[in-house]
Amino acid sequence: MPVNWLSEIIARGKEVALVEGADRVMFAWLANEIELQTESLRQHKVSAGDPVILNSDFSVAGIVTLLALSCLKAIAIPIVNLRKELIPVLKSECGARFLITPSQDGRIESLGASGDHELYGTLRQRNASGLVLLSSGSTGKPKAILHDFDRLLQTRKKAGAHNHVTVLLFLLFDHIGGLNTLIKTLLSGGTAVIPGARHPDAICATIEAQRVNVLPTSPTFLNLVLLSGAYTRHDLSSLRLVTYGTEPMPEELLGRLRATFPKIRFVQTFGTSETGIARTRGSRSASTLFKIDSDSQEFRICNGELQLRSSNQFIGYLNSSEASVTEDGWFRTGDAAELTDDGYIRLRGRLKEVINAGGEKVIPLELETILLGHPEVADCVVYGMPNAITGQAVWVDVLPKGPMNKSELQRSIHQFLVERVPRFKIPSRVTLVDHIQMSDRFKKKRVRL
Template sequence: MSWLVENFKKFGSKIAIIHNDEKYTYKDLYNKINEFLNEIKKEIKIGEVVAILGDYSFENIALLLALHLNKNIIVPITSTKGNEIKERLKEANCDKVIRIDNRKLIIDNLNYKDKHQFIKTLQKKKHSGLILFSSGSTGKPKAMIHDFDNLVNYYKGKKEKNINMLIFLMFDHIGGLNTLLNILSIGATAIIPKNRNADEVCKLIEKYKIRVLPASPTFLNLILISKSYEKYDLSSLKMITYGTEPMPETLLKRLKQTFPKVRFLQTFGTSETGIANTYSKSSDSTFMKIDDPDIEYKIVNGELWLRSKTQVLGYLNAPMDSFTEDGWFKTGDLVEITDDGYIRIIGRSKEIINVGGEKVLPQEVETIILEIPEVIDCIVYGERNPITGQTVVADVVIKDGIDKKEAKRKIRKHCIKKLDNYKVPTKINFLEEINIGNRFKKIRRKDA
């Protein structure tokens, strides 16, 4: 029996999960895990690769932990697209796929018999595993395999707390699973939203007096844009953590003005290395320190490299080009560092715009544009240019009633004042909203 699940007996009648207004205690969760474990043992062998279809629910969380106890290699899949599900089942070499219908397990057999060496390694050790997929924003999603026993043990020994936390990131995202395991390891309460829109999240914060909100900068901006924070009492919030993408300084200032009593903490991690313990220089600073005994970091040519005790065994469907021979993961995140050791993420190496040999970081331009009061949101990217190779383009959302010609003039004037000429957008498009992915990160258009 896992120490994590054993702890649930100690937590007993404390509320573990709230979903669709139903409350489930740790005793309920413990019993459901054992019920599922007894059921899956009849059909699923130790070491088999098993996919779970669906997002967070009381049953899916219990199933995840039952498969952990059965030493299976688990593949959470939240997608509802048939082709995408089929592709992920194949890439992960799945033996079984489970979905929950009317709170009952439906188990289907698959025929993907070939197994990657990393899967065989976990099977030989009799460890549970976890296969996650990258977002695929820069190409085909990578299937990466973790030792799930190792990941779970990262949370061992944490102090018990009575706190309500919202689970925001997805069931198949390292950040979401980090939040879940952290909550369960300390005996806290996980609040699962019915859907991830600003109004629903703010409503849950008021209803359940949620104290910690983990989110992305893009989603936090949606809360500001929608003004949902004005409709609900969010005074219970003590901390907002943000990650998955760089936070524009201008947006952080707006958030701090809106929530002056809330502490803002920048989190950092990757699907490959897990989530690091961090602390921000201050609530209104985008500088942070990685302070984690299980994670090493260094900066090589302005890029952040990580090496952790919880990092992946490797990729199932891609070469290990991002890793050095001695285990360092090249994150692709570009950073700057202060004399006292704080770092700030300033962009992604793959998103740099090359204007006639000069390098432009989209986030730098976005931060300047967001300083303009009439601008609600924006995203910057490169487009091909026959003379300079690439040119800077900005998609911008402005407040209702603002004249577009006047807004364009203000944006250009402000950018010319604050930026080098080659960084100033040569094209400004006005949109109703910025395109975001299901992981609440902006989708940056690629050079066409």
């Protein structure tokens, strides 16, 4: 018999649960494997409340192990491409006691005695499983974010079933968006497809081969699909919905996507590692505006910053202060935002990326949207660099559509912008590049160290 409500729901599924390469895993098989892995973990002395490093990206074995850890009420720390030097940090800051690498025959390695963390007591009092997510750490060391994993799972259980859909697991296994996609798909009886690689041709080929209906991804990756022409080499007619998040969508790019894929609906999603993924509703597919339409999340905008409060809010940071949470329990997202007259949210970018040029504020996303309207600009990234006179200067890296030398491009961009923006927003330096720098989560890198 299934060990708890999670495997009971999974066992009810009638369709294919997971697709990985040529393997197609049925729900009944998945439920049985979760039970077998739960027992294997017990035999290896993994107990409720034990923090366990799960070194894996999406894979059938990785998913089975994650859900087995939940059944066991252990604390999963999923990490894609674990670096060896991170293990001692995870032992000291997260109390990690075991390491599992599912691709290596599911070997369970004991890390020896590790210190405990006081926040784990909250999970034990609730008899709940845990989840630790590491922030990207783009401006410092990653924060270890502790969640009640049972609560995240229960939220998706309450969401109820919907028509069967096939969803591509594009976002990573250690990303709140990727895990949200997995849980939502499995608990609603859908099919989750694991990609073999995450470059435009590989993703488009997988959509064609598996007749994928839903693609959760980022604006930066969608632009890569356009620039590569991969969509012209594969049949994407099964794709009905593209959800985009992790970073704001430039309106000019959304226009390009809508013109290229007129039959696909595009929806802005929003969430953070600390508060989970909110259900959103857009004003229309051609707009980047959205509302948070969720009983479990509420929002407010204070001094131009979007703040969230969620019933799924994280328990706390294992290795950092709670400075990002207000005294009345609101999480400061760090996202610059504004509210339209009809109640929709417009994201303007990250507050830490705002450029202060001689006292004038420049929002990189807004300038990028304008630059994408230039006929010779395929993509660009705007960022601030230190300047002895103005404090910061506006710089931009530009990926041109065709051959163009630097002086021609600089002159063309200056002429294009001078009629569209105030002078302080015109970049003092334009750099031609053959690719735009992005993170391993397919977000543009606007912060230069």
